[in-house]
Amino acid sequence: MFKKILIANRGEIAMRVLRCAQEMGIETVVAYSSEDAETLPVQFATEAVCIGPAPAAKSYLNQDSLIAAALAYHCEAIHPGYGFLSENAEFARKCEKNGIIFIGPSSRMIKGMGDKQRARALMKKYGVPVVxxxxxxxxxxxxxxxxxxxxxxxxxxxxxxxxxxxxxxxxxxxxxxxxxxxxxxxxxxxxxxxxxxxxxxLIQHPHHIEVQILGDRKGHIIHLGERDCSMQRRNQKLLEEAPAKILTSRQREAIHKAAVRAAKAVHYVSAGTVEFVLDKEGNFYFIEMNTRIQVEHPVTEMITGVDLIREQIRIAAGLELSYRQSDIRISGHAIECRINAENPAKNFAPCPGSVPFLHFPCGCGIRIESALYPGSKISPYYDSMIAKVIVHAPGRLEAIRKMRVALEELTIQGVDTNVDFLYLIMFNSDYMVGNVDTGFLEKDTEAIIRWGEESRKQSRR
CATH class of the missing domain: 3.30.1490.20 (ATP-grasp fold, A domain)
Known part of the structure; x- marks a missing residue:
């Protein structure tokens, strides 16, 4: 196992990787921009190194600076998190060239799956349905x-x-x-x-279904069920859940087998996601493979009990998977809401600023992923996602109720957020029965906001 790794990311995913590494007895070096000098990952890591100024192009996307930091601090591996350089084949190649383990697939695999047309042709060859x-x-x-x-x-x-x-x-x-x-x-x-x-x-208004996979260097590949990621705005996910209510038992089995077939076609190593669209007739089609950990990975962890980051690090270190397919059991239902510093009433305009006070919900079946703390600053230079609220319950309706309570309790002062908007979705009749496709928010956003405003007016009366 590694003795020390560099975390080449920021915010909640940097904290997620950091916590897992600490549990595994691995020392951490957090690479940070000058803008992030006071953030939680910098404070909690074993060591921290500034790799450039605020703009991501000069810091978190500065490949040579990250490689130099890893070598200077004697890190055996780099965890890229998601976004930034997590699916950059050239960065993975530079890691390999410098004797640093890239915690993810090989540069060859990233490049192959990053070419969407090549990936499509390969899936077609191996019997995975394509659009x-x-x-x-x-x-x-x-x-x-x-x-x-x-x-x-x-x-x-x-x-x-x-x-x-x-x-x-x-x-x-x-x-x-x-x-x-x-x-x-x-x-x-x-x-x-x-x-x-x-x-x-174009498959119009499909359901977006993705299957979590793990593969090790011994050729073992397993799936950990699927997630429904249909709640999207401008191709960006807002809410995810697992398992997918829309699937029948037959569809679920078929889509899991197709995902494993896709992973085996490329001899996949690491954590990854095979993504599909499901049309109104119940046909599913491969759209892409994400060669990294996903923002929404916690919902899979909640229903399987598998620590995906831990498995990702173990695989990178050359160890076999801790599980076989027969070990994976799906239990209950999980929902994740992405908390963004943005104003839904103003076309979801980003709202950077300082957070003088916040309170996160807690309790049985509630999980928070965030790097926020009272007094922290939300930067205008990076993505507006500031936290994730994840709930788990025996069934979907119970999970929805638990999420309502969690969002009611969540308090973030100083900036506008989408918390109220997400709370309203939890009461939307179409969402509650699972009648949500990728066109839902495009069609219903204004209606949801108006309904919320009317409800607030009536409550004042």
């Missing part, structure tokens, strides 16, 4: 138009090197295909330096 579309990279918009006519509109033009919703445009008919292709390609070139594009039929 109908192009069989390779598109030559130009005219080829895109020909394929679109064949598979039927609407279609998605997507960047092979894309991610996070960038390099992606929708065409609803033949009049939109050229502009969609050219705009998506221009964005992809600017964001990723790669203008390779492919096309898929």
């Amino acid at each position: 109908p579309g192009s069989d390779g990279v598109l030559e130009d918009w005219k080829e895109a138009a020909r394929i679109a006519e064949k598979v039927g509109y609407p279609v998605l033009i997507k960047a092979s090197a894309g991610g996070g919703g960038r390099g992606m445009r929708t065409a609803y008919d033949a009049n939109e295909i050229q502009a969609a292709f050219e705009n998506a390609q221009a964005e992809a070139l600017a964001a990723f330096g790669d203008g390779s594009m492919y096309l898929e039929k």
Whole structure:
């Protein structure tokens, strides 16, 4: 096992990795920007090193600075968390070149799965269902138009090197295909330096289902059930739960087998997620594989009892999985709400600032992941997510009730947050019966906000 690791991230995920490492007897070095000098990870780590100024490009994305810090502090491995460099094949390659273990898949695997078109072709070869579309990279918009006519509109033009919703445009008919292709390609070139594009039929308002997988260097691969991540806004998840209420037993078994098949196709090593869309007819299709730990990993931990970060570190150290598939038992239901410093009534505008007081809920089945403390500062330089509230209960309705109570108790002063908005979702009739797809918030956000305002007015009367 490692003696010392560098944590190349910030906020709640840095704290999550730090706590796990401490439990395992591993010393930690937290790499931080000058903006984050007073944050909890810096205070709680064994050691800390400033790797640059506030902008992420000069600190958390500064590969050479992170490598130099790991070497200077004699770290055997680097944990990238999620975001930043967690799926950067070049950073993983630099780690390998310098004799540092990257706690995640190999650079080759990250590169292979990061190329969405190559991943799609590989999944198709191994019998994993993929969305109908192009069989390779598109030559130009005219080829895109020909394929679109064949598979039927609407279609998605997507960047092979894309991610996070960038390099992606929708065409609803033949009049939109050229502009969609050219705009998506221009964005992809600017964001990723790669203008390779492919096309898929747009599955409208699907459910977003992802399966958690673990694989070790001995070739053992298991799944830990699925999560429903359909509650999204602008391709960013807001709320996740496990297991997925929408799936039948037959669909659940089939999607788990497909995810394991996908992982075996690439001889996957580490923690990862195989993502699918589920259409209105109950068909599911592979969309991508995330080669990192996910923000929503706690809901899987809550229903399985498996510490995913611990397994991720063990695998990176060359150890076998602690579990076999027969050991995995799904128990109860878990929900995670992402707490963001933003104002839903003002188009979810970010709200950085200082937090003079906060109170986190606690109790049986309630878990908090955060790096906030009274007096801490929410920076304008980074993502607006400041905490995660996770609940676990015997059933879904009980979990919803527990989340309502947790959100009622949660108090964060000094900045606007989406806590009230999430609380209102917990009472939404469509959400309560599980009738939520990826288009839910696009359609219902204003109605949810209006309902909340009316409820507050009536309570004052």
